[in-house]
Amino acid sequence: MLFFRNYKLLLFLSLQLAALPVHAQYHSDNFIEKLLKKHPERFSAILQNPEKYRVQVLYTKIDRNKNNVPHFTTHGYRVNTGEYFYPASTVKLPAVALAFEKLNKLGIDKYTPMFTDAARPEQTAVKADTSSEDGLPSVAHYAKKILLASDNDAFNRLYEFIGQQEFNDSLHRKGFKDARILHRLDSPIGPENNRYTNPIRFEKDGKILFEQPAKYDEKEYNAPAPIMLGKGYMKDGALVNEPFDFTKKNFFPLEEQHRLLKTLFFPDQVPASQRFNLTEDDYRFMYQYMSQFPVETSYPASYTDDYYDGFVKFLLFGATKTRLPRHIRLFNKCGDAYGFLLDNAYIADFEKGIEFMVTAAIYCNEDGIFNDDQYDYDTVGFPFMANLGKTIFEYELSRKRPNRPDLSRFEVEYDK
Numbered sequence: 001m002l003f004f005r006n007y008k009l010l011l012f013l014s015l016q017l018a019a020l021p022v023h024a025q026y027h028s029d030n031f032i033e034k035l036l037k038k039h040p041e042r043f044s045a046i047l048q049n050p051e052k053y054r055v056q057v058l059y060t061k062i063d064r065n066k067n068n069v070p071h072f073t074t075h076g077y078r079v080n081t082g083e084y085f086y087p088a089s090t091v092k093l094p095a096v097a098l099a100f101e102k103l104n105k106l107g108i109d110k111y112t113p114m115f116t117d118a119a120r121p122e123q124t125a126v127k128a129d130t131s132s133e134d135g136l137p138s139v140a141h142y143a144k145k146i147l148l149a150s151d152n153d154a155f156n157r158l159y160e161f162i163g164q165q166e167f168n169d170s171l172h173r174k175g176f177k178d179a180r181i182l183h184r185l186d187s188p189i190g191p192e193n194n195r196y197t198n199p200i201r202f203e204k205d206g207k208i209l210f211e212q213p214a215k216y217d218e219k220e221y222n223a224p225a226p227i228m229l230g231k232g233y234m235k236d237g238a239l240v241n242e243p244f245d246f247t248k249k250n251f252f253p254l255e256e257q258h259r260l261l262k263t264l265f266f267p268d269q270v271p272a273s274q275r276f277n278l279t280e281d282d283y284r285f286m287y288q289y290m291s292q293f294p295v296e297t298s299y300p301a302s303y304t305d306d307y308y309d310g311f312v313k314f315l316l317f318g319a320t321k322t323r324l325p326r327h328i329r330l331f332n333k334c335g336d337a338y339g340f341l342l343d344n345a346y347i348a349d350f351e352k353g354i355e356f357m358v359t360a361a362i363y364c365n366e367d368g369i370f371n372d373d374q375y376d377y378d379t380v381g382f383p384f385m386a387n388l389g390k391t392i393f394e395y396e397l398s399r400k401r402p403n404r405p406d407l408s409r410f411e412v413e414y415d416k
Contacts, residue, residue, distance in 0.1 A: 032057050032077035035391060042387040046362075050078055053380070054085055054340075054363035058258040059392055062355050064405045070266060079254050081178055084227045085361045087252035088335025089150045090342050091181050094252075094260060095158045096143045098170055100282045102162060103139055106210055108202050110140040110282070116157060117199040119214035122189040125198070126157065131300035133416070140285070141299075147289035147333070149303055150312050156184040160197040165217035174274045176260065180221045180251040191248040223247050233370040244338075244370040257344045258359040265331070265346050265357075265410075288412040291329040296414040314343040315358055316393060318386025327351040331410065339365025341381035347389070350411060353404040354396045360388055 036043040057077040113136040116126040129137040145151035171179045183194040200212040228243035267275045294307035309324040310317040314334045332345030344359045364376035
């Protein structure tokens with residue numbers, strides 16, 4: 001009987017292990033680790049204890065043939081879908097793509113005024129946007145504020161337009177099956193209220209083009225297991241000595257972030273089922289505002305005074321406040337929250353003909369306490385991101401390419 005019970009237990013465990021996705025395991029070919037080890041002055045502390053910093057990195061080399069068709073070689077360091085990190089503002093990039101896709105399906109121009117109403121006490125309405133050129137809110141202006149300065153309210157408005165279920169199901173259909181986008185950002189309303197989205201209408205010249213009623217998304221998007229991190233958190237000014245619960249928080253694993261970047265920048269190189277239904281103008285818009293510095297825009301006018309070049313440029317530049325070179329551009333979406341620091345970037349040097357993709361995450365929370373605003377971004381996170389980008393850039397400078405890439409698709413004029 002004892003043998004039988006043990007046999008049943010072993011069978012159960014083997015079935016559970018067999019059911020785990022393969023991508024939940026660590027992936028590493030040692031290329032990135034060897035590259036980092038060449039620079040102990042930059043990475044020794046991280047390499048001595050990568051588990052503590054929960055570091056994950058993906059790097060893709062791009063080589064073009066004589067017809068400018070790209071070939072990709074991807075290397076990973078500690079990439080593990082099973083090791084949770086909070087994705088922070090990196091979830092805003094798929095929001096822009098999905099919002100544009102939804103507008104294209106509806107036949108509505110992205111510059112059309114979008115008015116948001118409130119159907120519940122925790123919701124807020126938007127009738128005007130004084131930061132836009134015409135003083136009106138639109139998907140285009142929200143997307144611009146997201147890509148230029150990572151505006152949280154702008155993301156929330158696109159989240160409300162897309163809807164929680166449509167957001168997740170659309171990503172899952174495109175192969176981003178582990179993503180869970182469950183809530184607005186910088187909002188205290190909780191998991192249940194985030195399933196409700198506002199009524200929205202698109203209106204031009206007094207004519208309503210489309211009305212979307214308030215919605216409640218009943219479908220559940222659950223983590224495979226509880227996610228408890230750290231040793232405490234601040235709540236109402238008091239320390240709670242318990243791990244912080246991320247189970248109902250957003251999740252967007254590194255592999256899927258990296259693949260999203262490839263999908264947006266090289267749509268012809270991914271299966272049609274994974275692509276977004278975007279126009280050439282949508283792509284141009286995203287390339288412009290992902291790479292544009294805030295000082296290069298007229299609207300919102302405040303961005304020129306409020307934000308420095310490196311404000312949302314972590315890789316290579318480490319959020320530096322000095323003026324950045326104009327021939328090197330990061331087409332990126334970064335994020336920082338709860339001590340997690342991330343960046344997801346296609347990087348191009350138009351003078352030297354260099355291009356590559358990097359996606360990275362690092363945990364910068366020495367005391368293990370959440371919501372205390374005592375995170376180690378300046379001492380750990382930003383230096384790591386700057387050094388990682390610099391190290392890969394230096395490698396890219398040194399390696400031989402069969403052909404100089406034609407990067408004209410990504411060269412845009414920076415106006416407004």
